[in-house]
Amino acid sequence: MSARDNILRRLRAAPQGKAPLVPDVPAFYAAVSAATPPSTRAARIELFCEKMAFWHGEVVRVTAANWPHKLREICTAKGVRSLLYGEPSAHAEALKSAGIAGLKSYDRPLAEWKKELFEDTDAGLTSTRGGIAETGTLIVWPDASEPRLMSLVPPIHFALLDADQLYDTLFDAMQAQRWSDGMPTNALLVSGPSKTADIQVTLAYGAHGPKELVVLLLVNEEEVQ
Amino acid sequence: MNTQPLDFVPASEFKQRASGAVADAHLRKSFRGAMDFLINKRAAQFPDPVALESQRALAEHIRKYSLARLPELLEQLERKLTDNGVKVHWAENAEEACAIIVGIAQRHSTKLMVKGKSMVSEEVELNHAMADVGIDALESDMGEYIVQLDGEKPSHIIMPAIHKTKQQIARLFADKVPGARYTESVDELIGIGRAVLREKFMSAEIGLSGVNFAVAETGTLCLVENEGNGRMCTTVPEVHIAITGIEKVVEKLEHVPPLFGLLTRSATGQAITTYFNMISGPRKPGEKDGPGEMHLVLVDNGRTQAYGDEQLRSTLQCIRCGACMNHCPVYTRIGGHAYGTTYPGPIGEIISPHMLGLNATHVLPTASSLCGACGEVCPVRIPIPELLVRLREEAQHDARPGHAPLRGQGAAKSRLVDAVWSGWAALYTRPAFYRAFGWLATRFRALTPPMQGGWTVSRTPMKPAARTLHELMAERTKR
Numbered sequence: 001m002s003a004r005d006n007i008l009r010r011l012r013a014a015p016q017g018k019a020p021l022v023p024d025v026p027a028f029y030a031a032v033s034a035a036t037p038p039s040t041r042a043a044r045i046e047l048f049c050e051k052m053a054f055w056h057g058e059v060v061r062v063t064a065a066n067w068p069h070k071l072r073e074i075c076t077a078k079g080v081r082s083l084l085y086g087e088p089s090a091h092a093e094a095l096k097s098a099g100i101a102g103l104k105s106y107d108r109p110l111a112e113w114k115k116e117l118f119e120d121t122d123a124g125l126t127s128t129r130g131g132i133a134e135t136g137t138l139i140v141w142p143d144a145s146e147p148r149l150m151s152l153v154p155p156i157h158f159a160l161l162d163a164d165q166l167y168d169t170l171f172d173a174m175q176a177q178r179w180s181d182g183m184p185t186n187a188l189l190v191s192g193p194s195k196t197a198d199i200q201v202t203l204a205y206g207a208h209g210p211k212e213l214v215v216l217l218l219v220n221e222e223e224v225q
Numbered sequence: 226m227n228t229q230p231l232d233f234v235p236a237s238e239f240k241q242r243a244s245g246a247v248a249d250a251h252l253r254k255s256f257r258g259a260m261d262f263l264i265n266k267r268a269a270q271f272p273d274p275v276a277l278e279s280q281r282a283l284a285e286h287i288r289k290y291s292l293a294r295l296p297e298l299l300e301q302l303e304r305k306l307t308d309n310g311v312k313v314h315w316a317e318n319a320e321e322a323c324a325i326i327v328g329i330a331q332r333h334s335t336k337l338m339v340k341g342k343s344m345v346s347e348e349v350e351l352n353h354a355m356a357d358v359g360i361d362a363l364e365s366d367m368g369e370y371i372v373q374l375d376g377e378k379p380s381h382i383i384m385p386a387i388h389k390t391k392q393q394i395a396r397l398f399a400d401k402v403p404g405a406r407y408t409e410s411v412d413e414l415i416g417i418g419r420a421v422l423r424e425k426f427m428s429a430e431i432g433l434s435g436v437n438f439a440v441a442e443t444g445t446l447c448l449v450e451n452e453g454n455g456r457m458c459t460t461v462p463e464v465h466i467a468i469t470g471i472e473k474v475v476e477k478l479e480h481v482p483p484l485f486g487l488l489t490r491s492a493t494g495q496a497i498t499t500y501f502n503m504i505s506g507p508r509k510p511g512e513k514d515g516p517g518e519m520h521l522v523l524v525d526n527g528r529t530q531a532y533g534d535e536q537l538r539s540t541l542q543c544i545r546c547g548a549c550m551n552h553c554p555v556y557t558r559i560g561g562h563a564y565g566t567t568y569p570g571p572i573g574e575i576i577s578p579h580m581l582g583l584n585a586t587h588v589l590p591t592a593s594s595l596c597g598a599c600g601e602v603c604p605v606r607i608p609i610p611e612l613l614v615r616l617r618e619e620a621q622h623d624a625r626p627g628h629a630p631l632r633g634q635g636a637a638k639s640r641l642v643d644a645v646w647s648g649w650a651a652l653y654t655r656p657a658f659y660r661a662f663g664w665l666a667t668r669f670r671a672l673t674p675p676m677q678g679g680w681t682v683s684r685t686p687m688k689p690a691a692r693t694l695h696e697l698m699a700e701r702t703k704r
Contacts, residue, residue, distance in 0.1 A: 003525075004315035007471065010529035011296040017535060020290045025479045028283050055499070110461070110514040114427055135497040144511040148460045152453055171482045180478045183443045185309075185509055186460070189501035194453035196415060197493075198368035198384060200391045201262055204415040207367055208422060209453025209500075 029171045044133040044166040045219065051136025055192025056205055057213040061224045067216050068098030071158065074214060075100055075123065084117075084124040084154055086146035091127060091160055106147050117149065123156035130165035130173055131215075132189070138215065139165075139173060140188040148186050157193070157210040162218045236565040236577060236586045243592070246559040252388060256560050259387045263551045266494025267602070283483050285606040288542035291475045295532070298441045298474045299523065305444025309506035311519045316349075322524045323354035326433070326466055329520060333464055335360050335430040339422075341448070341455035342366040343435030344382055344545060345468050345524055348567040348580065351433075363429075365422050365454040367415060374401050380561030382568065383492050383547040388560055422454065432458030432516070436469035437544070438484060439521075442477050446521065448502040449488060451495075456502055465507070465516035471523050472532075472541035484544055487604035491546040527579035530631060536615060540575050542605040547572075549599035549609060555592050564589065571599035575612045578620075583633030587620035663693040 001009075033039075049059045062070045075083060082102035085095055096103065102122070110117070126146050129139040138159050142148040151157050167173040170189070174180070179187075194209030205211055246252055271277040291298060303313045316322035322345075330338060338355060340346060340362055352373075355362040364373040368385035372378060375397050379385030386394070391409055398417050399407040405417045426432075434455055438447040446467050448455045459465045475481065489495045508515035531537045550556040550570025561569035566577040566586065574589040590613045593599075599609040620637035624630040652658050666689040673688045680687065692700075 002315070003317045003321055006317055007315055007523075007525045007529060008296050008299070010525075011299075011471075011532055014529075014533045014538070015535055016293060020286065020293050023283060023286045023290050023480065025283070025287075025477075025483060028279070028483065051496075106513060108513065114461075118423060118427055137497055142515075144509075144513065147513040147515070148456070149514045152456050152460065169482070170485070171479065174478060174482065180442060183445050183478075183503060183505040185504070185506045185512065185515060187445075187503040187505075188456075189497070189503075190499065191497045192499050194451070195499055196367045196452045198366070198371065198386055198452075199394055199411045199414055200389075201259055201384070201387075202391070202411040204412050206419065207415055207452035207454070208365070208419060208426075208457055 025171070026175070029169065033168070039133070039168050041163065041166070042223075044168065045163055045217070045223065047133040048131055048136055048166055049217070051133070052192070052213075052215060053136075055136050055213075056195070057136065057192045057215055059215045059217050061219050062216045063221055063224060064218060067160070067218065068094050068100070071095070071125070071216060072098050072100045074158075078123075078156065078212075080122045080156065082120065082122050083158075084121050084150055086126065086150060089127060089145050091125075095125065106145075106150055110147070110149065117153055121154045123158060124150040124154040125158040125160070126151050128159050128161045128165070129177065130167060131161050132168075132170050132173055133166050134169050136191055137170070138188075138190040139177075140190055141184050142186050142188070143184060148188075151188065151190060152209045155206065155210055156212045156214065157190075158214050158216060159190070160216050160218065163220075163223070236581060236589060237584075239563060239565055239588045239592065242563040242565065243559045246563045252560050253558060255388055255390065256557050259381075259384065260551050260557045263384075263493065267491055267548060267551070268494075270490035270494050270496065280483065280487055281604055281606050284487050284544075284604055285542065287475060287480045287484060288544070288605045289539075291480070292472065292532070292538060292541055294476065295471070295474065298476055299471060301441040301476075302439055302444060302474050303523075305441065306506075306521055309444045311444070311506055311521055314520060314522045316522055316524045316526070318526050319349035319524075322349040322468065322522055322526070323351055325520075325522055326351060326468070327354055327358055327360075329464065329466060330355065330360050330431055331358065333430050337361045337363060337425060337429040338431040338433055339363050339365050339425050339429040339458050339462065340369075341432070341434040341458040342369060342450065343433060343468055344567060345435055345470055346433060347379070348526065349468075349524065351468075362433075363422075363425055365425070365458060366450075367418050367452060367454075370418055370422065371397065374398075378562065378567075380569070381547060381550065382545060382561075388562070422457075426457040426461045429458075429462045431464045431466060432460075432462035433466045433468065434459050436467050436473055436521075437488065438481050439469060439474045440476075440478050440481060441474055443505060445478065445503050445505045447481060447485070448500075448504070449485065449498050450502070451499040453500060456500055459502065459504055460515055463516055464518045464520070465504075466520045466522065467504075468522040468524060470541075471525055471528055472543075484605075488544050488546050491548040491602065491604040527576075527581070527632070531576070531579045533629060537579075537612065539607050540572075540579070540612060542607050543572055543576070544605055545572075546604060548602040548604065552598040552602045554594060554596060554598070559592075564592070571609045571613070572607075575607075575609060575616060578616055578631065578633070583616070583620050583631060583636040585633070587616075587633065587637040590614075590616040590620070660695070663695065667691060667693055667696075 087105045193213045196207035352362040371386040380388040398405045437449045507519040556570040578586045670689045
């Protein structure tokens with residue numbers, strides 16, 4: 001008998017009382033949202049910005065037209081010498097025409113440039129699949145063009161977030177985007193820069209991942225403050 | 226302060242270590258401060274008691290439902306993960322789990338394994354097994370890194386280095402980290418750890434992680450963390466090994482948000498952690514990073530014993546938030562090391578007997594005043610106080626009729642205790658004996674010994690009153 005068989009046999013031999021009903025998670029969230037005022041785009045944007053700021057993340061409201069220019073300004077202000085981006089991606093062309101210094105694409109397998117990624121890459125720009133207003137969270141699904149480490153290794157993480165893709169809760173995002181139909185090899189929720197409170201419960205940022213997170217929130221012209 | 230050797234600390238010497246810890250003013254102060262901090266942060270996350278109860282009810286329901294279907298869900302998880310390209314292993318005990326991981330590591334000629342936070346890897350003493358074959362197993366969670374550097378074990382499941390002051394950590398880094406200068410700045414100390422560990426992430430052949438939730442329907446392993454070391458361990462090395470207890474599986478992805486929301490808020494009072502990392506397989510062709518090879522080790526190690534009993538099964542509902550220890554008056558006073566087990570505090574008192582047997586652990590369920598705080602804060606409503614009482618009973622007696630004996634059943638049986646209880650019963654069920662005993666005890670109270678063993682170590686001796694209650698009542702009625 002293998003370990004697997006033994007474990008499953010012991011589990012199956014255990015007494016089972018009445019089987020519990022299937023938990024109705026959608027009904028739970030429906031009841032919660034029924035008890036709160038209906039959410040609006042403006043309220044989601046407000047809440048997302050407030051919560052992301054609480055996590056020590058910076059949110060910059062930008063438009064589809066001006067974001068590359070804004071990003072260049074921020075990079076200059078922060079002294080970013082090299083910015084990692086992914087290709088092909090929806091934003092690559094606009095980014096390349098903005099004249100940002102030190103642009104480089106994640107175009108090789110990690111093993112071929114691990115040291116450079118870790119030691120000589122100041123910032124990374126990724127797209128996002130959406131955001132969660134309730135907790136100030138980014139939904140990041142890395143893929144072949146925007147690999148996993150882009151949002152982890154460089155000390156600054158820039159993330160492009162479309163305000164149309166803001167959801168109230170994690171549950172809403174999962175349902176709306178039908179995550180259970182198929183998950184990618186790696187999917188992430190990111191709420192602020194990396195942090196730790198392991199030394200005397202004192203909060204410190206940049207534990208192992210980015211020290212700064214800057215969200216470029218794509219909004220309409222009239223929503224830019 | 227007491228330093229704990231990395232070697233397994235026998236749980237049976239609990240009382241001695243607890244006395245030492247209680248007398249350690251510094252330790253008491255750090256734990257009191259940290260626990261108050263965590264208690265207040267948690268309370269701030271749950272302002273509405275009615276909402277909290279509905280969330281706990283749902284979370285309990287999800288965990289009970291998942292456990293009721295555990296064998297099928299494990300098979301579904303295995304099937305899904307296998308389809309996704311993950312190799313699934315099963316281990317009945319700690320030795321098997323270690324042997325599986327050592328085997329994988331040796332196949333890859335591993336010199337260094339970096340580890341994200343995994344309580345199960347501590348439970349099976351994986352670092353020892355790796356050291357025995359000459360492989361470095363390096364903890365990369367900041368708190369875990371600090372305690373490992375000092376040759377200690379974690380004293381809290383969420384905040385492993387909670388017992389250390391920043392001065393102690395500053396000294397430790399200056400002494401043990403090549404090139405590090407003495408600094409008490411927390412930012413600088415974290416910077417030192419970051420620099421050391423980034424080198425290690427780059428050179429390690431294997432990354433190991435735990436699992437917070439395993440989703441059967443999609444074959445997804447979920448990891449909760451703030452630091453990013455878990456993401457490093459599961460992404461940079463060529464091989465990723467995840468290790469988990471068999472109870473962590475849930476059926477659907479939609480079961481995760483309610484549990485995740487309660488986990489972080491109960492644990493550290495955070496609405497969400499910095500990272501929630503959902504891993505469903507090794508890198509696919511064309512993907513440029515992520516491990517090329519992935520394994521999951523499913524560990525039993527006593528969990529099926531708890532599962533075999535419908536009451537004790539609720540132990541396995543645990544999502545490892547640590548709220549029970551934060552709120553435990555005993556844990557707060559003695560700290561995590563005194564227990565001598567991987568899982569300290571109330572959850573440790575009810576789970577360790579299944580992992581290690583009652584012979585080694587029968588004293589642990591007695592380390593509680595049964596105040597009930599643990600059960601009240603538990604996000605998945607494990608009736609911890611009831612389970613403590615049940616395990617005390619199992620330690621004192623033979624198995625209940627129709628129940629299989631637990632490992633170490635009756636380990637605390639004592640003829641003396643049985644005789645005292647029989648005597649007590651005889652006295653209290655016979656009025657004549659009872660009155661005679663009361664009369665004698667009050668009249669000869671001067672003969673009470675002044676030293677009464679453990680009782681008088683820190684208390685005044687017990688002494689019968691001058692008159693029995695019956696006599697006092699009789700006098701009052703006469704007047």
